Amino acid sequence: MRKCPRIPASWRLTWERRTKVSTAATETKTALSISGLHAWYGESHILHGVDLKVHQGEVVTLLGRNGAGRTTTLKSILGLVGSRKGSIKVNGIEAIGLPTHQIAHIGIGYCPEERGIFSSLTAEENLLLPPEVQAGGMTIGEIYAMFPNLEERRHSQGSRLSGGEQQMLAMARILRTGAHLLLLDEITEGLAPVIVQTLGRVIGQLKDRGFTIVLVEQNFRFAAPIADRHYVMEHGRIAETFSAAELEAKMDMLHEYLGV
Numbered sequence: 001m002r003k004c005p006r007i008p009a010s011w012r013l014t015w016e017r018r019t020k021v022s023t024a025a026t027e028t029k030t031a032l033s034i035s036g037l038h039a040w041y042g043e044s045h046i047l048h049g050v051d052l053k054v055h056q057g058e059v060v061t062l063l064g065r066n067g068a069g070r071t072t073t074l075k076s077i078l079g080l081v082g083s084r085k086g087s088i089k090v091n092g093i094e095a096i097g098l099p100t101h102q103i104a105h106i107g108i109g110y111c112p113e114e115r116g117i118f119s120s121l122t123a124e125e126n127l128l129l130p131p132e133v134q135a136g137g138m139t140i141g142e143i144y145a146m147f148p149n150l151e152e153r154r155h156s157q158g159s160r161l162s163g164g165e166q167q168m169l170a171m172a173r174i175l176r177t178g179a180h181l182l183l184l185d186e187i188t189e190g191l192a193p194v195i196v197q198t199l200g201r202v203i204g205q206l207k208d209r210g211f212t213i214v215l216v217e218q219n220f221r222f223a224a225p226i227a228d229r230h231y232v233m234e235h236g237r238i239a240e241t242f243s244a245a246e247l248e249a250k251m252d253m254l255h256e257y258l259g260v
């Protein structure tokens with residue numbers, strides 16, 4: 001195994017585990033391949049030729065300052081922007097010309113920043129809603145094993161759940177669909193450290209189960225130990241890309257781009 005770089009001790013254990021897994025991941029297929037992606041909201045040209053590749057089983061972050069275009073990149077994959085141009089291949093299938101409902105069926109689970117929990121339904125009803133679009137969607141039992149808090153709150157209305165519980169529910173819901181490529185937008189935003197820790201543990205478990213994950217994050221301390229590779233966006237383009245092993249050497253550059 002490669003030598004672990006000088007990074008905080010709390011990050012190191014996870015780093016070693018991730019590096020081992022990521023070596024295997026690079027030998028497998030590409031789950032998501034984006035090239036020359038441009039996107040617009042009406043007249044506003046937001047993405048200016050994004051190139052990004054994620055291998056099956058990898059956890060990759062999309063970092064950047066506010067307004068860099070990270071959410072727009074995720075929305076473009078789903079066809080949720082005004083218009084888009086370029087190529088977006090999901091498991092080898094070209095998605096750029098497909099409508100959103102068909103894109104959902106090629107195995108993408110999207111967890112939007114605003115979570116989208118149905119407030120008048122209970123936590124469990126929210127979990128029962130998503131259709132299984134691909135084989136392998138998690139059962140309610142599997143979901144509760146992964147998120148014990150949700151089992152405790154299963155009969156509570158969506159509107160009565162805390163921010164952390166809503167976030168866990170939003171993540172759990174996409175696992176019901178069978179999607180194995182997960183696009184997660186700022187899942188730790190505004191949450192207590194204990195919930196952030198739970199989410200980190202869940203992402204580790206999902207990675208071990210073979211999920212491919214794109215994490216849009218501001219919280220670099222959360223993202224760094226769990227990701228195999230990082231992309232940094234600026235002004236609607238990918239400005240930098242580097243692996244977990246290169247993290248230490250890139251810290252100065254990250255300070256400059258993100259102020260971390």
Ligand SMILES: Nc1ncnc2c1ncn2[C@@H]1O[C@H](COP(=O)(O)OP(=O)(O)OP(=O)(O)O)[C@@H](O)[C@H]1O
Nearest residue numbers: 041042044046064065066067068069070071072073
């Ligand atoms: N619906 C919209 N209509 C017009 N412009 C938008 C829309 N949504 C976002 N933008 C603009 O697109 C740019 C990129 O926004 P985006 O939401 O992708 O950024 P981001 O990297 O996710 O950052 P953050 O989440 O911190 O705002 C910003 O300049 C933003 O103002």
Ligand SMILES: [Mg+2]
Nearest residue numbers: 070071072113
């Ligand atoms: Mg955003």
